[in-house]
Every structure is written in structure tokens, then in C-alpha cells.
Amino acid sequence: xxxxxxxxxxxxxxxxxxxxxxxxxxxxxxxxxxxxxxxxxxxxxxxxxxxxxxxxxxxxxxxxxxxxxxxxxxxxxxxxxxxxxxxxxxxxxxxxxxxxxxxxxxxxxxxxxxxxxxxxxxxxxxxxxxxxxxxxxxxxxxxxxxxxxxxxxxxxxxxxxxxxxxxxxxxxxxxxxxxxxxxxxxxxxxxxxxxxxxxxxxxxxxxxxxxxxxxxxxxxxxxxxxxxxxxxxxxxxxxxxxxxxxxxxxxxxxxxxxxxxxxxxxxxxxxxxxxxxxxxxxxxxxxxxxxxxxxxxxxxxxxxxxxxxxxxxxxxxxxxxxxxxxxxxxxxxxxxx
Amino acid sequence: xxxxxxxxxxxxxxxxxxxxxxxxxxxxxxxxxxxxxxxxxxxxxxxxxxxxxxxxxxxxxxxxxxxxxxxxxxxxxxxxxxxxxxxxxxxxxxxxxxxxxxxxxxxxxxxxxxxxxxxxxxxxxxxxxxxxxxxxxxxxxxxxxxxxxxxxxxxxxxxxxxxxxxxxxxxxxxxxxxxxxxxxxxxxxxxxxxxxxxxxxxxxxxxxxxxxxxxxxxxxxxxxxxxxxxxxxxxxxxxxxxxxxxxxxxxxxxxxxxxxxxxxxxxxxx
Numbered sequence: 001x002x003x004x005x006x007x008x009x010x011x012x013x014x015x016x017x018x019x020x021x022x023x024x025x026x027x028x029x030x031x032x033x034x035x036x037x038x039x040x041x042x043x044x045x046x047x048x049x050x051x052x053x054x055x056x057x058x059x060x061x062x063x064x065x066x067x068x069x070x071x072x073x074x075x076x077x078x079x080x081x082x083x084x085x086x087x088x089x090x091x092x093x094x095x096x097x098x099x100x101x102x103x104x105x106x107x108x109x110x111x112x113x114x115x116x117x118x119x120x121x122x123x124x125x126x127x128x129x130x131x132x133x134x135x136x137x138x139x140x141x142x143x144x145x146x147x148x149x150x151x152x153x154x155x156x157x158x159x160x161x162x163x164x165x166x167x168x169x170x171x172x173x174x175x176x177x178x179x180x181x182x183x184x185x186x187x188x189x190x191x192x193x194x195x196x197x198x199x200x201x202x203x204x205x206x207x208x209x210x211x212x213x214x215x216x217x218x219x220x221x222x223x224x225x226x227x228x229x230x231x232x233x234x235x236x237x238x239x240x241x242x243x244x245x246x247x248x249x250x251x252x253x254x255x256x257x258x259x260x261x262x263x264x265x266x267x268x269x270x271x272x273x274x275x276x277x278x279x280x281x282x283x284x285x286x287x288x289x290x291x292x293x294x295x296x297x298x299x300x301x302x303x304x305x306x307x308x309x310x311x312x313x314x315x316x317x318x319x320x321x322x323x324x325x326x327x328x329x330x331x332x333x334x335x336x337x
Numbered sequence: 338x339x340x341x342x343x344x345x346x347x348x349x350x351x352x353x354x355x356x357x358x359x360x361x362x363x364x365x366x367x368x369x370x371x372x373x374x375x376x377x378x379x380x381x382x383x384x385x386x387x388x389x390x391x392x393x394x395x396x397x398x399x400x401x402x403x404x405x406x407x408x409x410x411x412x413x414x415x416x417x418x419x420x421x422x423x424x425x426x427x428x429x430x431x432x433x434x435x436x437x438x439x440x441x442x443x444x445x446x447x448x449x450x451x452x453x454x455x456x457x458x459x460x461x462x463x464x465x466x467x468x469x470x471x472x473x474x475x476x477x478x479x480x481x482x483x484x485x486x487x488x489x490x491x492x493x494x495x496x497x498x499x500x501x502x503x504x505x506x507x508x509x510x511x512x513x514x515x516x517x518x519x520x521x522x523x524x525x526x527x528x529x530x531x532x533x534x535x536x537x538x539x540x541x542x543x544x545x546x547x548x549x550x551x552x553x554x555x556x557x558x559x560x561x562x563x564x565x566x567x568x569x570x571x572x573x574x575x576x577x578x579x580x581x582x583x584x585x586x587x588x589x590x591x592x593x594x595x596x597x598x599x600x601x602x603x604x605x606x607x
Binding site for chain 2: 020023024025026028029030038045046074095096130132150208209210211213216218241275276277278279280281282284286292293
């Protein structure tokens with residue numbers, strides 16, 4: 001019995017981890033009711049646009065929960081949930097499963113396209129456009145800089161952006177094209193906008209939830225845009241946008257709208273003002289939802305988009321001739337500055 | 338910054354050493370562990386996986402009837418969903434833990450018999466999880482810590498003819514402190530409401546929790562085997578399980594196994 005304390009000690013070590021499973025359950029569940037209730041409750045507490053979009057969430061539960069039954073398969077469960085989420089008309093509300101991702105893209109699919117990337121690449125940018133990271137740039141009409149940014153998901157590079165702004169500094173104006181840019185990283189939007197900022201300006205207000213009630217928000221947090229990089233372009237700028245300019249592109253447009261030397265042209269933007277976050281479901285699917293509200297400096301909710309200063313559609317005749325009449329008009333306007 | 342902190346820490350030890358009346362034991366080591374983690378802020382599913390310690394450091398100030406111990410550990414690893422779910426997912430986890438405890442003798446059972454200590458205990462932990470399947474909410478950071486009390490027992494036994502120290506004990510939190518994500522955003526509330534964000538900003542918006550809000554159990558066991566001339570090897574085990582009754586509940590259970598060497602700077606002056 002000389003080493004009995006050691007034996008007791010070793011036995012304790014062996015027994016203790018066994019207690020862990022009693023104290024913390026694994027939390028996973030494939031039960032359809034569990035997953036439906038989890039989805040409903042998560043959105044009830046964390047989604048931010050119930051009142052703005054006049055969604056009766058209790059009525060949704062009453063309509064869709066009876067459709068859930070224990071023996072339904074994953075596909076049927078997914079489709080029932082997706083149908084319910086479709087009513088949000090929110091591009092940031094998605095359900096991701098291994099076999100599909102739910103979405104509602106009516107905010108641009110049902111609208112005029114107003115953009116033809118093939119025409120831009122073939123007839124405007126061509127072979128000799130500058131490639132500054134994800135940006136494509138070229139001088140059009142001899143005196144106007146044109147920057148095309150296909151996706152804010154592709155990260156900007158500080159150095160190449162600085163170089164581009166510097167090389168365009170002597171031009172009369174600049175066109176920044178974010179048509180059909182469906183978003184990505186909002187930091188890219190802020191970085192690009194900062195190269196056009198003349199001074200520190202209030203560009204938006206953000207609301208974050210602080211509790212489970214639908215309107216439980218902290219006081220608005222003001223967001224400012226400050227000049228970024230060694231040089232800023234503060235001559236006239238036209239931002240081209242369409243209904244497919246969404247999320248981070250909408251964020252960029254909101255920043256640019258606050259600048260006095262910027263004009264927004266084309267169609268209204270697609271919106272997507274809330275920052276989307278993800279949360280896992282008990283069955284491992286991922287639920288994505290708008291978790292914040294973005295307001296313009298005057299308090300307007302930009303979830304459904306930002307209006308263009310100059311409304312213009314891409315004309316069919318122009319497109320057939322391989323031209324983009326919106327871009328041509330913008331270049332013409334800036335050439336006269 | 339980390340190097341500066343370590344340098345100041347060593348200066349403190351050396352200054353203390355100059356007036357030392359007591360023994361100082363320094364130890365470094367490497368650890369392996371296992372972490373189970375469930376945070377309702379991002380998932381209802383328990384994630385668990387093996388972790389490894391990038392660094393383990395401890396300093397003990399040993400007096401006649403008491404001792405003080407500082408420990409720093411850093412662990413990281415991959416966590417996987419513990420239940421069978423329909424979409425593969427992964428969390429890259431890392432945490433830094435700083436612990437301080439002050440032990441005083443409660444009862445000496447006699448010569449060559451175990452000694453019982455009570456302890457005042459403080460722990461702070463910064464955790465960073467990176468959820469590979471998420472985008473905007475993939476990075477999650479939080480700070481938790483507590484003040485608590487504990488009991489431990491120490492006993493010297495002959496092992497291979499050398500007087501080896503065995504100790505085991507547990508701590509229970511009395512008061513917790515946590516800086517967590519806001520209600521529905523992965524960043525702590527101060528990052529949302531504070532325009533001028535500094536290094537310590539996240540620590541300004543923490544909440545205090547009583548025993549019902551922050552509860553848990555911390556078991557630890559140590560063996561220190563002397564090699565001679567002040568050197569020794571040590572094996573350390575710690576099981577730390579805690580529960581935070583926040584708006585987004587947090588449950589963590591961490592097992593740590595650490596193996597290291599230690600050195601007794603100066604022996605107790607008689």
C-alpha cells in the first residue's frame with residue numbers, strides 16, 4: 001500500500017474525463033422539428049428587418065411548422081425551410097446544405113440587366129487595360145479614367161491602388177463601374193472609396209442588435225470615411241451601378257454618395273444593407289441572415305438599394321452595336337468638365 | 338509587445354531573486370490537450386479536438402508554509418463536430434491562459450505525511466476561434482476569467498530512491514468575468530459602440546458573473562521528479578470545465594497534459 005495515493009491519483013485522472021459527456025451534450029440533432037424550431041428562433045431573435053419588411057414571423061411559423069413531420073427527408077425539410085426564407089426577399093438570407101443553397105435573387109433577376117461584361121471587356125478594356133489587382137482600368141476618350149471592379153470578394157492591393165490613382169491624377173474625371181458587382185468584403189469597398197474622399201465625412205449609420213426583441217438595437221454607430229492612401233482623386237467621379245450592385249457594392253455606393261464630387265448613374269443599386277452572419281443549425285446546415293442595419297446619414301434604410309442620381313438603362317440598339325451607352329454618356333459628361 | 342512583457346517579467350523575477358528568502362522554481366514545457374467547446378453564439382453543436390501547447394511556462398515562489406504559482410499556457414488545434422452532422426465543418430482554435438494561485442498550508446498531517454493547502458486562484462483566458470465554414474462571423478474572440486478558491490494536497494514519496502512531489506487539487510470559481518460577442522454579432526460589444534478602438538477596448542465592456550452565471554470546476558495534478566542540482570522533470574495534468582450562462586451560452590472543457598523541465602533557482606535559506 002506504499003503507493004496507494006499514486007494509484008488513487010491515477011484512477012481519478014482516468015475517471016474524470018468520463019464525467020464530461022454528462023456535463024456537456026453534443027448538441028447535434030437531425031430531428032426536423034428541432035431544426036425548424038432552431039431556425040425560426042434564431043431568426044426571430046437575430047434577423048433585423050422584420051418590421052422594415054413587415055414580415056409577420058409568428059404567422060410564418062403557424063403556416064410552415066405544420067408542414068414539418070418526423071419522417072420527412074432532408075430534401076423536403078430543406079425545401080420547406082427555403083420556401084419560408086424566400087419570403088424575406090433578402091439576398092443575405094440563405095440556408096446552406098451539402099446539396100443546395102436557398103436564395104431569393106428577385107431583386108436583380110426580375111430587373112433590367114443594364115450591363116454587358118463582354119462589351120466592356122472587348123470594346124472598352126481590350127488587351128491593353130491596366131490590371132491593378134482585381135481592378136481593370138483604362139483611359140477613355142483621352143481624358144477620363146475608367147475603373148471596372150467585377151467583385152469586392154477579390155481583395156484590393158494598397159500599392160497597385162495607390163499607383164492607379166496617381167497615374168489617373170491628371171485626368172478630367174473618373175468612372176468607377178461596379179455594375180453586376182454582387183459584393184464581397186466591405187473593407188475593399190471602404191478602401192476604394194477612401195481614395196476619392198476629400199475630407200472626413202459621415203457616410204452611414206449602423207444598427208446592431210442588443211437583445212431578442214425585433215427592435216432591440218444599440219444606438220446607431222456612425223461610420224466615417226476618411227481620405228486614404230498618399231493621393232486622392234477629388235475631381236468629378238461617376239459611379240456606374242445596376243440592380244446587381246449588391247451588399248459590399250451597395251456599401252461602396254453609399255460611401256461614394258456622401259462625396260460632393262460624385263454622381264451615381266445607371267439603375268438603383270440592389271441593396272443588401274445588412275451585414276450577413278452565419279450560424280450553424282443542429283444538423284450542420286448553415287443559416288445566413290442579415291445581422292445589422294445600414295442607414296444613410298439622413299437615416300434612410302438602404303436594404304432595398306440606393307437611388308441613382310441619373311437614371312439610365314442600357315439601350316438595346318447600343319448593345320447591338322457593341323457599345324455601352326451608359327458608360328459613353330458618363331465619359332462624355334466628364335470630358336466636358 | 339510579447340517580448341517586452343516577458344522581459345519585464347524576467348526582470349521582476351531577477352529583482353525578486355536578489356532578496357530571495359525562499360525557493361524559486363522556473364519551468365518550461367510542452368503540452369498536449371483535448372478541448373470540447375460549445376458556443377450558442379455560432380453553433381449548438383459541440384466541437385472537440387486535440388490541441389497542442391506552443392508554450393508552457395511557470396514560476397513558483399516557495400515559502401515555508403505557502404507557495405505562489407504563475408502559469409502561462411498557449412494551446413491550439415483543430416476542433417471537429419462531435420456529432421454526426423450533414424455538412425463537414427472545422428474550427429481552428431487557439432487560446433492563451435494565464436493563471437495565478439496563492440496556496441497556504443491548511444493542515445500538515447505530520448512528518449512524511451500529506452499536507453493540505455487552501456488556495457486563492459485567478460485565471461484569465463483569451464480564446465480565438467476561426468470557423469472555416471463561415472464568412473463574416475468566422476473569427477470569434479472572447480475573454481473569460483475568474484477568481485476562485487481551491488484545495489490541494491501535496492505529498493513527497495520516494496520514487497526510484499528520490500523524493501518526488503505529488504500534488505492534486507481543485508478550484509471552484511466564485512466570480513467570473515467575460516468579454517463576449519454581442520447579442521448577434523461576433524465582435525465584443527465595445528467594438529460595436531466605440532469609435533476609437535484601442536488594444537484594451539475589448540476588455541472595457543466585460544460583464545461580471547456570480548457563481549450561478551459562471552460555474553465550473555478546475556482539477557489539477559502534478560508530479561515533480563528531482564534530477565539533482567536543482568533540476569527536475571515535471572508532469573502536469575489539468576481539467577478545466579466551465580459554463581457561462583450568457584445570452585449566448587458557452588461551455589468549455591479542456592484537458593491539458595504538460596511535460597517539462599524545471600529548475601530551482603535558490604534553495605530555501607535555513
